[in-house]
Amino acid sequence: FERSVMWSLLQTNLLLFILLYSCFFSSVASSLFPSSCQLQRQFHLNGMHKSGDVILGGLFQVHFFSSVADLSFTSKPQQPTCHGFYELGFRQAQTMAFAIDEINRNSNLLPNVTLGYTLYDNCVTLGIGFRAALSLASGQEEKIILDNRCTGNLPVIGIVGDSSSTHSIAISNVLGLYRVPMVSYFATCSCLTDRQKYPSFFRTIPSDAFQVRAMIQILKHFGWTWAGLLVSDDDYGLHAARSLQSELSLSGEGCLAYFEILPWDKDMDELRRIVNVMKKSSARVVIVFAHHSRIVNLMEEVVRQNLTGLQWMASEAWTEATVLQTPQLMPYLGGTLGIAIRHGEIPGLREFLLQIRPDLHHNNSYGNSMVNQFWEFTFQCRFAPAPAGWLEGRGALCTGEEDLDNVDTEFLDISNLRPEYNVYKAVYALAYSLDDMLRCEPGRGPFRGHSCATLQTLEPWQLVYYLEMVNFTTPFGDQVSFDENGDVVPIYDVMNWMWLPDGSIKVQTVGEVKRSAFKGEELILDEDKIFWNFESKKPPRSVCSESCPPGTHMVRKKGEPKCCFDCIPCSEGKTTNKSSNCPEDFWSNRQRDHCVPKKTEFLSYHDPLGICLTATSLLGTFICAVVLGIFFYHRRTPIIRANNSELSFQLLLSLKLCFLCSLLFIGRPRLWTCQLRHAAFGISFVLCVSCILVKTMVVLAVFKASKPGGGASLKWFGAMQQRGTVLFLTAIQAAICTTWLVSSSPTPHKNTQYHNDKIIYECAVGSTVGFAVLLGYIGVLAFLSFLIAFLVRNLPDSFNEAKFITFSMLIFCAVWVAFVPVYISSPGNYADAVEVFAILASSFGLLITLFGPKCYIILLRPELNTKKAIMARRNGSQKIFHIQ
16 A cells, blocks of 8 residues: 555656646746747647637546556657557546537526537556646647737636546645646545545545445345455555445444455466465455456456355446456356446437547547547547558558447447446536636625636636535436535445346346435345345355354454354353343353343251251250250269369250250341351350360369368359359350441351352351451360360379360360361352351260260269269369369
């Protein structure tokens, strides 16, 4: 793209330099020869001319190719020659001549003013087109006699053309400096809407910006999200490509499988590479923005590789190119959908074309040589003097009397006028603007001092002013006006290349795309009329990846456009091909196509785990009740009295509460159970451990009292002191629980962290600090009990409980030390199960280690539960007995 633009700018600047140099030289010459001005050099161009009061210029593509001699810079360069006559381009030039002739015969439009024209062939070459534009702007008279100002053949007041966007850009860059109006009938590049760069450029064809949006409308209509793009290596193709890529990105309607630039010349290696890319691609739709002269070379390679099965989409530049509508190419191009400029009817044009006659006395360097070339092309003859070898090869000489009406030529087919209709509108736009200018009333004009413009004082920018305001209706019924960018109201026809059973070819209109003030770009298609060049006779599928089925979602392929993706099963909790999230309490079903309510889980009385824990809790409670009954029944036996019976009864009651509080952790969490479970657990275990701590301290105090002078220590461990200590230690835990519940109370919580498809009902602890303080306080009491019991474990006496307390506290601490990490890492409702298990394990540990040996003696070894057996021990044992 940069190379193309730089080359265009280089050519423009070079020709501009030549023009300025010529002007400078002319000004010097005029100062030396004040009586006349001399044209320093004249371009030799193919053209047609008709004199008039006002001259309009025209630039048309009458030949396909040109030959330019190599610039050796050692000799005067030869003039370029054009070849490959294009009769439709010549018809466009004749349409301008017809429109001017029609205006001259119209008494209501430009009365008393005769329009003339000067039309040139650009030969599809920037250099030749630029020379023609300079010739139109400066005039072609070799010598102009001066009378206060140059007089002679007037330069043109406006130009119809050029057909190419690249040519129009280059020419408008120069003519725009002098505000010379230029109305193009075929240049569609969206870049030409820039009024800062091209202030005097207008066009009667919509810009490519609208054409691109029209293409996207068709792609969207048929669901084609995967297409290839081929463009010509010029401003027309490259700007269209950039616009198409931008629009696709913004709309999200599709992606490009490949983007290739067609070479200017017949580079077979490059064309072969491009066709190979098309062949390997999965895209079945090919969009082409290029002039038909560039596509001819491409189609030769397409035919050679037999690349069929593609749906071609043509830009307006080649939608109706008859050179491509041949039986050899229809197996490949049949069914092509194209954007075509608006067709129209021009009454009287065919009769005008039939009146064309060659000039037998033409000057090959200037004048009507274009008509003579058309005549030679149509009748396959040559005017005298014939080229060498022409007569020897039995070639015919043209007489000028041949009859056009007897020739089967596309030149006379006016049933489908499109570029010609734009030429017709461009000529009338200039004519109506000039008419509006001449109808200006002095003193009410739009210019300084309310002045009006006249033909004698006309400045180009004044006609530009009237062009911006022009508004008229053609005989065909189309309204013509220009917006602030010099563009007309856009409308396109949608064309289809039909391949009939008899082998004939028909390009028919199947719809239209137009801009609506309310709906934007609006596409209207008659699908029943469309011919599809496929066995199915239906539109092809052209997608990179098929839409994902329900229950899956799109995952972009790395390094591929967004239209290319893999369909991955939706993760749990998402549904549909867009993987939309289900509501919070819902989840996707197995097919991932709709949401269903999530399963709810909690430690239930109906689950096997809940049943086991409930049964274990009730078993522990029952055992505590049995032990309590045994102890109450044998409360007066020495073994009960010797082991502080009151604390033993309190300990059994607290253990019973510990077993029962575990039931609060089972069942659906509710606010009251969440608040009560940890409070009951904390208070019950503190009550239990407090009893053990006091019991341990009593044992230590008794054995200290057995030593000389140690009796005073017993006064601190009487029955009241023991009850008060247990009550005080328990009250501290109650205060901790109360503070916790008031400040940040535990609440029911729906947890989806561990299982997205399930709702785990649990009790959120609220304040982690409160829970930690509760457990920490129990741990401190348990550690003190363990420490004291460990210190007195070796004191003599068969009924010394220190060893059992040490062992019970060791089990208790081991259980709760292991509980913390297991509880934290346990998922969902298993955390409650872990806590219940810790409660039951520690409770059973205390119950068995503290009361198991006593029940063994009471029930199985009653001979050891006698005063005699106790008195048989050392005297220290009596101290224990007598404190009860």
